[in-house]
Amino acid sequence: MEDVLPVRFDYHALPSRVLFGAGRRRETPEVARQLGCARPLIVSTPEQKDLAGAIASLFSASSAHIFPEAAMHTPWDVTSRALAVVQESGVDSLIAVGGGSAIGLAKALALRTGLPQIALPTTYAGSEVTPIIGETQDGQKRTRRTLDVLPEVVIYDVDLTLTLPARLSATSGLNAIAHAVEALYSVDANPVTSIQAEQGIAALAAALPEILANPASRDARSRAQYGAWLCGTCLGSVGMALHHKVCHVLGGTFDLPHADTHAVMLAHVVAYQAGAVPHAMRRIARALDADNAWTGLHALAATLHVPRSLAEIGMPHEDLGRVAELVLQETYANPRTPDYESIRAMLERAWRGAAPQPDSL
Numbered sequence: 001m002e003d004v005l006p007v008r009f010d011y012h013a014l015p016s017r018v019l020f021g022a023g024r025r026r027e028t029p030e031v032a033r034q035l036g037c038a039r040p041l042i043v044s045t046p047e048q049k050d051l052a053g054a055i056a057s058l059f060s061a062s063s064a065h066i067f068p069e070a071a072m073h074t075p076w077d078v079t080s081r082a083l084a085v086v087q088e089s090g091v092d093s094l095i096a097v098g099g100g101s102a103i104g105l106a107k108a109l110a111l112r113t114g115l116p117q118i119a120l121p122t123t124y125a126g127s128e129v130t131p132i133i134g135e136t137q138d139g140q141k142r143t144r145r146t147l148d149v150l151p152e153v154v155i156y157d158v159d160l161t162l163t164l165p166a167r168l169s170a171t172s173g174l175n176a177i178a179h180a181v182e183a184l185y186s187v188d189a190n191p192v193t194s195i196q197a198e199q200g201i202a203a204l205a206a207a208l209p210e211i212l213a214n215p216a217s218r219d220a221r222s223r224a225q226y227g228a229w230l231c232g233t234c235l236g237s238v239g240m241a242l243h244h245k246v247c248h249v250l251g252g253t254f255d256l257p258h259a260d261t262h263a264v265m266l267a268h269v270v271a272y273q274a275g276a277v278p279h280a281m282r283r284i285a286r287a288l289d290a291d292n293a294w295t296g297l298h299a300l301a302a303t304l305h306v307p308r309s310l311a312e313i314g315m316p317h318e319d320l321g322r323v324a325e326l327v328l329q330e331t332y333a334n335p336r337t338p339d340y341e342s343i344r345a346m347l348e349r350a351w352r353g354a355a356p357q358p359d360s361l
């Protein structure tokens with residue numbers, strides 16, 4: 001199977017430093033010192049407050065502050081409370097410990113303070129290597145892309161992922177796969193991110209079922225982290241498309257759980273795109289070792305026992321039309337031009353948990 005070399009492309013490398021390996025969280029104070037910092041604000045969700053405390057204890061006595069109030073979709077009220085803490089405490093850096101919620105909060109703070117960031121990811125969502133921030137205010141999630149939010153250093157320590165429940169491992173892993181999938185048909189696709197995307201999908205698709213079978217497997221979890229890094233890098237390097245737009249509407253306006261939404265929607269959106277980007281479909285199928293991209297993704301979701309329908313994760317059926325309308329507003333560049341009827345039909349299939357259907361083939 002031959003890969004198509006685009007005749008013209010741009011490639012931008014992202015300026016972040018990545019440390020990968022078990023136990024490397026202990027290097028956090030030294031990494032901070034190299035950034036010229038010693039008094040960090042450590043942000044986490046309430047559930048990971050103890051982990052934030054453990055990272056704080058690596059710093060010399062009472063030099064680190066903790067803000068354990070991060071929440072999904074980076075709500076503005078949380079950010080404004082955290083900004084007050086930054087100003088009162090005189091911290092000189094930001095450390096995010098956790099998944100995309102903690103990392104999102106640190107990005108929101110970096111954007112407004114210019115403080116350097118270190119990220120210690122504990123899920124597979126990939127946000128730590130993207131210059132992208134999504135923030136929610138008045139029920140609208142807005143995304144922007146700026147290097148000002150890219151963490152300076154990312155420390156991938158597999159030990160921090162061992163407690164990630166099987167279901168969250170699966171859904172955040174599928175979230176990462178979604179980044180790579182869209183990178184393969186992005187308007188900015190280039191040969192380097194396409195290699196990363198295919199490797200990232202393959203690494204996660206192989207590791208996630210192993211994690212479900214044996215959540216304590218450091219080997220499988222390391223390979224999943226490696227995949228998450230590659231997939232996140234793809235999202236950070238090239239533009240998102242329809243799948244991310246659909247998920248941002250469902251998450252930001254209807255408050256559906258972020259990773260579950262990705263897990264439900266991915267195979268449906270891929271089927272929707274199929275006719276427009278056959279070369280990307282071939283690479284996704286190859287990474288999944290499947291006959292085609294959408295049935296491969298649908299089968300992976302079944303293997304991982306993730307939610308299979310929008311109904312199951314709380315989407316009201318009467319609002320599907322509104323979702324379709326919002327998706328068509330300020331839509332991201334996409335290989336197939338979306339229209340109301342086809343988006344509404346795709347959402348209906350996803351709501352019912354029906355098989356994905358490539359209606360454009």
Ligand code: NAD
Pocket residue numbers: 045046047048071072073074098099100101102104122123124125126127128130132133134160161162163164165168172175235258259
């Ligand atoms: P999350 O950060 O919301 O975490 C989900 C829950 O799992 C939280 O309660 C958290 O404390 C807990 N948790 C995380 N790691 C754990 C661990 N190792 N052990 C036990 N519990 C753990 O979930 P997520 O899916 O990583 O992030 C979702 C958020 O990230 C959304 O707001 C989404 O928009 C954002 N996101 C942003 C980007 C980007 O590039 N900007 C990319 C992906 C996701």
